[in-house]
Amino acid sequence: MDISTRVIKRILIGRPLATDEAPHQTISKTVGLAVFASDALSSVAYAPGEILLVLLAGGLLSTWIALPIAVAITVMLVILTVSYRQTIFAYPSGGGAYIVARDNIGEAPAQVAGAALLTDYILTVAVSITSGWENVAATFPAIRPYQTALSAATIVFMTIINLRGVKESGRLFAAPTYFFIGMLFVTMVTAAFRYASGSLPVISIRRRPWKRCETRPKA
Secondary structure, eight states, rough: OOHHHHHHHHHHOOOOOOOOGGGGGGOOOOHHHHTTHHHHHHHHHHHHHHHHHHHHHHHHGGGGGGHHHHHHHHHHHHHHHHHHHHHHHOOOTTOHHHHHHHHHHHHHHHHHHHHHHHHHHHHEEEEEEHHHHHHHHHOOGGGGHHHHHHHHHHHHHHHHHHOOOOOHHHHHHHHHHHHHHHHHHHHHHHHHHHHHHOSOOOOOOOOOOOOOOOOOOOO
């Protein structure tokens, strides 16, 4: 590796850390929540719209299924939270899906779990960033032709930031994560207030009357 490459690498991802420096790279609970909850929060950001988009293919009246789907997702998140809590107590030094599956089920299921997580992370990053720029383009239509380039540039930027370490990436991503959580609560409270006060807009569905077909005998 020549000097110029090493300089560029040092600028982008920083200097290598020694083993004895690892304990100093720990992060607080506040930053840790922003780092490790970003996967679930990104799904919250785009999943409801995608669910409604699929349901609308069956007609506007089929959107009532969104509520049972939301209940099922909530139950799944409760199960996931309880499972994570049990994993923390069983593996206080850290244990992901691969380690837990390997210790309790076997090597083959552990590899399947690891591959599934890797695929999930790749899809989550791709879909989340693409959905984010779609929402931005809906507000600013002028950037619509550049959505693909902006999505790719965002992935490259996030990759570089994550390569610098959990501490640096956590500090950078904590602010937008908590901003998203705050805006989510503001949206929910505003929607509940408008629903209670009757100020929500009402969508009227006009049904076409069915024409009665009469069959007349041939003369």
